[in-house]
Amino acid sequence: MTVRRLLGxxxxxxxxxxxxxxxxSSVWIDELTWTEVRDAIAAGRDTALVYAGSSEQNGPxxxxxxxxxxxxxxxxxxxxxxxxxxxxxxxxxxVTGDAAARTEHMAYPGSVTLLPEVYFGVxxxxxxxxxxxxxxxxxxxxxxxxxxxxxxxxxRALAPEAARRGARVQYVGELYAATEADFAALLRARGLPAxxxxxxxxxxxxxxxxxxxxxxxxxxxxxxxxxxxxxxPALATAELGERYLELKVRxxxxxxxxxxxxxx
Numbered sequence: 001m002t003v004r005r006l007l008g009x010x011x012x013x014x015x016x017x018x019x020x021x022x023x024x025s026s027v028w029i030d031e032l033t034w035t036e037v038r039d040a041i042a043a044g045r046d047t048a049l050v051y052a053g054s055s056e057q058n059g060p061x062x063x064x065x066x067x068x069x070x071x072x073x074x075x076x077x078x079x080x081x082x083x084x085x086x087x088x089x090x091x092x093x094x095v096t097g098d099a100a101a102r103t104e105h106m107a108y109p110g111s112v113t114l115l116p117e118v119y120f121g122v123x124x125x126x127x128x129x130x131x132x133x134x135x136x137x138x139x140x141x142x143x144x145x146x147x148x149x150x151x152x153x154x155x156r157a158l159a160p161e162a163a164r165r166g167a168r169v170q171y172v173g174e175l176y177a178a179t180e181a182d183f184a185a186l187l188r189a190r191g192l193p194a195x196x197x198x199x200x201x202x203x204x205x206x207x208x209x210x211x212x213x214x215x216x217x218x219x220x221x222x223x224x225x226x227x228x229x230x231x232x233p234a235l236a237t238a239e240l241g242e243r244y245l246e247l248k249v250r251x252x253x254x255x256x257x258x259x260x261x262x263x264x
Contacts, residue, residue, distance in 0.1 A: 027079040030089045037133065040086060047085040047137040047256070048130035051075040052123060052151065054094035054144035057108035059199040059229035060222045063214040064110045066203055067143040068092050070245070073210050074143070074175075077249045082256060085139075088126055095119050095147035104146075108228050119147050124154040131158070131167055138162070139256050141172035148176060168263060174255040179247045186243060193232055199223065200231010202244050209241030 029037055029048075053068035063069075071090040079085040096113040097104030105111040114122070123140060130138045138158075142151050155171040162169045183202055184194040196202050207214045223229040 027076055027085065027087050028089070029086050032086075037086065041134050045084050045086055046135055047082060047139060048127075048133070048135040049075055049079055049085050049087040050091075050123065050126050050130065050138060050140045051087065052091040052094055052119075052140075052142035052144065052147070054096060054142075054147075055092050055110070055112040056094075056096040056105040056144070057111050057199075057228045058203060059233070060219040060227050061216045061229075061233060062199050062203060062207055065092070066199075066207060066214065067094075069211050069214060070206055070248075071143045074245060074248045074252070077245075078252045078256075081249060081253045086135075088130065091122065091126065093119075094142065094144040095150065096144070097146075105228070114147075116147070116150055120150040120154050123151055124157060127154060127158055127169055128161070131162055131165055131169070136167045137256075137260065138167070138169045139172050139252075139259075140169065141175040141252060143176070145176065148173060168259070170256065170259050172252050172255050174251040175248055178251040178255075179244070182247045182251070183244050186240075186247075192235055196232070197230025199229040200233055201236045201240065203231070204233035204236035205238065205241030206244045207241065208236055208238040209245065212238070 026032060032040070051071050051074070053065075053071035055064050055068065056066075057064060058066045068090055075087045075090060079087050093112050093114050095116050096111050097106035099106050099113050106113050127138050127140055140151050140155050142148055152171040152173065155169045158169045180202075184196065187196060187201065188194040192201065204215060204220070220233050223231075223233050
């Protein structure tokens with residue numbers, strides 16, 4: 001074998017080893033093979049996260065995929081903090097209004113809505129698939145306010161089947177409700193408006209922190225109720241966005257760990 005050929009073989013082996021290492025370090029199920037998922041569960045990664053985002057208008061200054069950007073960042077941090085979790089691909093759609101009547105977010109081009117029963121069915125199906133895969137704990141959560149009832153209902157509907165499998169399903173409502181309350185308290189403590197609304201301080205701040213290119217800063221002045229905004233995005237900072245994301249991760253991790261402790 002020539003030196004050049006040997007070098008090529010060694011580089012190929014190194015690349016394969018690097019790819020394998022990346023796959024093993026990923027918490028995302030869609031970046032793993034089925035055997036890697038099986039082996040990860042057997043090795044103790046027995047918690048599955050089912051995280052729903054949304055595709056909806058966020059005023060003239062924030063991208064429609066806001067919730068999905070946040071969901072992917074939060075889900076990965078939650079999984080890595082827990083240390084025993086894998087994450088299903090973020091569900092990019094939720095309940096955002098009536099498409100026929102063009103209510104709520106559906107009054108604005110680009111928004112996508114699912115019928116409540118369809119949203120329930122999709123979440124139920126993903127969580128059920130996680131049970132079938134062998135996960136012992138399935139945690140369901142959503143980044144968007146509408147549809148939280150369907151998330152909780154899907155978990156309740158799956159609970160008997162999970163119990164028969166010796167597993168558990170959990171609705172992590174704290175990710176949304178507790179975080180909103182905690183962030184309002186943080187805003188009050190800083191003398192900022194605590195009645196933050198859609199596409200306001202929190203939403204703008206978290207994208208300034210995670211993905212500044214998703215914020216059209218020059219259009220914040222157009223952020224009014226008429227353009228789909230119910231907050232004051234001009235007061236947002238990347239530092240506030242970092243705090244907001246930290247609250248999401250903390251509240252979700254705490255709720256999941258408490259559920260695990262109660263089940264022991």
